[in-house]
Amino acid sequence: MYKRWLLPLTLAILAISLVIAGCSGSNETKNKERAEKLAYTTVTNEPTFVFDGIKDTLKLLDASKLPSGDGWVFTYTYNSAHAGYGDRTGMVVAEVITPHTAVITVQNYRVVSAVMDGRWDMILQKIIE
Numbered sequence: 001m002y003k004r005w006l007l008p009l010t011l012a013i014l015a016i017s018l019v020i021a022g023c024s025g026s027n028e029t030k031n032k033e034r035a036e037k038l039a040y041t042t043v044t045n046e047p048t049f050v051f052d053g054i055k056d057t058l059k060l061l062d063a064s065k066l067p068s069g070d071g072w073v074f075t076y077t078y079n080s081a082h083a084g085y086g087d088r089t090g091m092v093v094a095e096v097i098t099p100h101t102a103v104i105t106v107q108n109y110r111v112v113s114a115v116m117d118g119r120w121d122m123i124l125q126k127i128i129e
Contacts, residue, residue, distance in 0.1 A: 032072060036063060039074035039104035042111050046122045047087040048100065052080045061101075071107030078102075085120040085127070 043049055043058070058078040065072055078100055082093040102122065105113040114122035121128050 032063065032065075034109060035072045035106040036060070036074060038106050038109065038111060039072070039076070042104050042114050042122065043076050043078070043102050046102070046114070046116075047125065048080060048085045048116065048120070048122075049078065051087050051089070052082050053100075054079045054081060054097075066105070066107065068107075071105060071112070074104045074106070076102045076104070085116065086125050 040060075044053075049058075055078075058076060060074060061077055062075040063072055080098045080100060081095065082088065083096050083098050084091070084093055100116050101118075102114065102116045104111060104122075111123070115128065116122055119128050120126075
């Protein structure tokens with residue numbers, strides 16, 4: 001008698017497991033997209049990019065989940081039209097195409113670190129010593 005309901009029960013458990021797995025994957029994708037949007041906005045609103053970033057060169061190189069599972073690290077590259085960092089309005093700047101790499105760490109939907117070229121703190125707007 002128990003054999004009659006064993007197959008339907010097994011199939012029901014399998015179906016529920018697949019639905020749960022599908023939902024968590026979808027939720028994970030939404031979390032990543034939300035974090036990526038925040039990282040992208042951080043780069044595009046940063047004064048170095050605003051001052052002379054060449055928009056067509058902005059590219060996402062990498063997106064890696066933090067080992068803790070509560071965030072992401074996004075790496076962007078772009079070129080700017082002059083050397084230097086930050087808002088250089090009124091300064092004498094070298095007119096040279098300058099490549100930049102920005103690494104943005106997002107945890108719990110907050111940017112906790114934003115570093116350009118390993119030497120410019122994009123949050124504090126100063127050289128890292």
